[in-house]
Amino acid sequence: MKRFSDGSFLEYDEGSFDRWCVYLTRPGGPTKLAVKDAQYFKALRRDSALFGADRLYADFVTVYDMVDETFREPDMERITALTQKYGERDPDKAVDLDIIFSILYMGMVAEERKEHAVLKKRVKRLGVYQVLMLGMDPEEAAGFSRGKPWRELNELCAQYGFGLER
16 A cells, blocks of 8 residues: 555555554564554654654644545655655654554544444544643553543544544
8 A cells, every 4th residue: 555665565454353454564574563553652652752742743633634435545645745854854754754644544544434433533533632732641542442432532522623523
């Protein structure tokens, strides 16, 4: 679905719930690693110390706004262009954030495709918001929505400015 300048690539494949699980393969690393929310939340937290949480969140929202239930190659190109500015200090950071934002994009497309999901892509936005804007621990944010009623989560999303969109 997307190949990066360092040789890494992302793809969808069968997961434990559906065929829209996002997998990352890195050169010289394990093949087809299913990336967990806590992993990229930790990376966003780490990078917020370098670039600022507000800046990362604003760029995440740009990616979020691209997403519906259709994967589009031009969106992947837009994400790469968006993340190039992060390479000013360290070229590897641009690639790292390109990977993170692309994983989030693909994960949100998968969320939009879930038949009975009510919150859809807002589940990812809630987690990113909690980590970057509220300073929540990435592990806690990754598991925060599990088992909670959608109405309760929707109330939180509305409180943070991104309530029910449909």
